[in-house]
Amino acid sequence: MATVVPLVVLWLVLWTLLQVGTVLSSVAFVLLLIPAGGLMVRLFILQHDCGHGSMFKSKVVNNWVGRFLGVFTLTPYDYWRKLHAGHHATSGDLERRGVGDIDTLTVAEYKAKNKTGKLLYRLYRNPLVMFGLGPSYMFLLRHRIPVGAMKEGLTGWGSTLATNAGILIMTLLMIKFAGLDAFLLIQLPIVVLGASIGVWMFYVQHQYEETYWDTRPEWSHENGALQGSSYYDLPKPIMWITGYIGIHNVHHLSSRIPFYKLPNVIKAYPELKEIGYLNFWDSVKCVRLALWDENAKKLISFRDARRLQFASS
Known part of the structure; x- marks a missing residue:
């Protein structure tokens, strides 16, 4: 209720502002879309915890x-729950990258690619794509057709088709009672903003300079959880609206802890704050990181990779 009620109230306020149509109401409309997008992230975290079986005691209730x-x-x-479970099982394992994760190449792998391959990877890593076009593509289009899911059985397609049917019904009802303009100018922007915020949070949780990648048998789940997942220190209102998912090292160490209890763990064990600690400015600097340097055991930028190449030539 602490998530759904504020989101519904904000939606109705946005719908009211849309009817007013003044300059002042338009400014307020744009500004209020941001917390509405944040609440969409919090709604996703509720779903996320259901996927981990940590939201309710009953597995059936969690799933439905x-x-x-x-x-x-x-x-x-x-479909998402299975991918995300794979992410938790392989986080930090250099040999099992790409399972519900941000695609990351090593320096050697990037050098081995041809010009087209390098260009495509650079485009993928471009912030406009990573945090703008990419999230919209993922949530609006990619999730509608889970290409490659058939090899996992019918669950992926069944889950997607059922979700698509629900989305269609929700969309038609929203258009019927609120109008097409409200759907296009309120619901879609909220989803797109929420997707971008969510991808940013997911990126920062694993894509920082001193993150952890290793090969087996040296790799371990515990190191992948604590060393390969950040503690993202944000103002308390932002921590709340994003479902405390910034306390990601604790979440990866024990995914059965519900999101609302993560702050209690940090309060009991404050030393966990120091592992993978990032503040907002630290996270902004992470955007330039794109390649894993296996020798230095850290993420580096394309520019740093070029310097290494020149130094070794």
Whole structure:
């Protein structure tokens, strides 16, 4: 209720402002879209915790609430849950990258690519794509057709088709009662903003300079959780609205801890704040990082990779 009620209230306020149509109401409209997008992230975290079985005691309740929320977050719950479980199982494992993760190349892998491959990877890593076009593509289009899911059985397609049907019904009802303008100018921007904020949070949680990658047998789940996941120190209102997912090292260490109890863990064990600590300015500087340097055991930028190449030539 602490998430749904504020989101519904904000939606109705936005709809009212849309009817007014003055300059002042337009400014207020744009500004209020931002917290509405944040609340969409918090709604996704509720679904996320259902996927980990940590939201409710009952597995059945977790799954059905997760599926219902997936209609609003545009995420096929069962398909996503399996991918996300793979991410937790392989986080920090250099040999099992790409499972529900941000694609990351090593310096050697990048050098081995041809010009087209390098260009495509650079485009993928461009902030406009990573945090703008990419999230919109993922949530609006990619989640509608889970290409490659058939090899995992019918669950991926069944989950997606059921979610798509729910999204269609929700969209038609929204248009019927609020109008097409409200759907296009309120609901879609909220989803797009929420997607971009969510991808930013996910990126920062693993893509920082001193993150952790290793090969087996040296790799371990514990190191991947604590050393490869950040503690993202943000103002308390932002921590709340993003479901405390910035306390990501604790979440990866024990995904059965519900999001609202993560601050309690940090309060009991404040030393966990120091592991993978990032403030907002630290996180902004992470955007330039794109390649894993296996020798230095850290993420570096394309510019740093060029310097290494010149130094070794």
